[in-house]
Amino acid sequence: MTGFKTEHVAMASVALSGLVWGIFWIPLRALDDNGITGIWAIVLFYLVPAILLLPVMMMRWRRLLRLGWPLHVAGMLAGTALVLYAASLVFTDIVRALLFYYLTPLWSTLLARIMIREAITGARLGTIALALSGLLLILGFDSGFAGMLRAGDWMGIASGIVWAIAAVWMKSDAGGNGFDFTLSYFFWGSMAALLLTALPLEGAGHIPGWSAIWDVLPWIVPFVLFLVIPPAFAVMWGATVLSPGLLAILFMTEISAGTITAAIWAHEPIGLRDLAGVVLITGAGMWEPVVQMYRAKLQPG
Structure with missing residues (x-):
């Protein structure tokens, strides 16, 4: 497969994965309804794929050790x-979690400037302006900011920042590949989810019983096999092929899927302010490539 075709397959795979993960809140809420509440729902969604992938990890343990810390730092970050991000879906409104996470193009731009001294062009200033405008709208700048951010909001913001770092790391690691990054991601994601239970948050201390876990296994295992592991591989592989900024842009399909499904099935009120935030933050992701395409058309020949 040529580089050109590989990039296009990666773009389509990441965009499709975003659509699939836009409904990730549904099984999280279903687990909550079945007595597996709060953070423990997230723990289960990481432990199950990690356990299912354990035989593959054992088969590749020498390679996973040989790749060393560059691979595992990527897994820790991702x-x-x-x-x-999953915790933000539990501890704040779905739309707010989505929008705070998808400030990632803003963090990617600032991170590139700080870490590799990449120039901030006029197009990128437009990206920053759109993203910040969307953020201000969501927070309600006209009514003040005091007490506006919930725990889940902060988690959504932090997840976008950490993912921006992870994407840059995976793109720069020439020795890693999407498959190994996926294995590392689920292993370290399980560790991160377990550590999250130590925080003083609602649902962190209530360990679910074995009967509750046993009751959800018949549907959670197929869900993980078909709608969690393959999209995760697509995204981790995409991170090795695509630029971090483009990766974040393509994954923004999750905003549309999450916003629409939350409005239909979660009955979350989505007002004009939230819709405007969706438009602005999505526009932040699309702004620079659109500007580049327009400039390319203006060039002679």
């Missing part, structure tokens, strides 16, 4: 980022 696992921590997406565990925090």
Whole structure:
């Protein structure tokens, strides 16, 4: 497969994965309804795939050890980022969690400037302006900011920042590949989810009983096999092929899927302010590539 085709397959895979993960809140809420509440629902969603992938980890243990800390730092960062994102879906409104996480293009731009001294162009200033405008709208700048952010909101913001670092790390690691990153991601994600139970949050201390876990296994195992592990591989592989900024842009399909499904099935009120935030933050992700395409068209020949 040529590099051109590989990039296009990666783009389609990441965009499709975003659509699938846009409904990730549904099984989390279903676990809550079955007595597996709060953080423990997230723990289960990371431990189950880690256990299912354990035979593969054992088969590749020499390679996983040989790749060393570059691989495992990537897994720690990606696992921590997406565990925090999953927690934000539990501890704040679905739409707020989505929008705070998808400030990632903003963090990626600032991180590139700080870490590798990448110039902030006019197009990137437009990205920052759109993202910040969307954030201000969601927070309600006209009514003050005091007490506006909940624990889940902070988790959503933190997850976007950590994921931006993880994406840069995976793209720069020439020795890693999507498969090994996926194994590392689920292992370290499980560790991060278990550590999250130590925080003084609602649902952190209530360990679910074995009967509750046994009752949900018939549907959670197929869900993990078909709708958790494959999208995770697509995203981790995409991170090795695509630029971190483009990766974040393509994954924004999750905003649309999450917002629409939350409005239909979770009956979460989505007002004009939230919709405007969706438009602005999505526009932040799309702004720079659109500007580049427009400039390319203006060039002669």
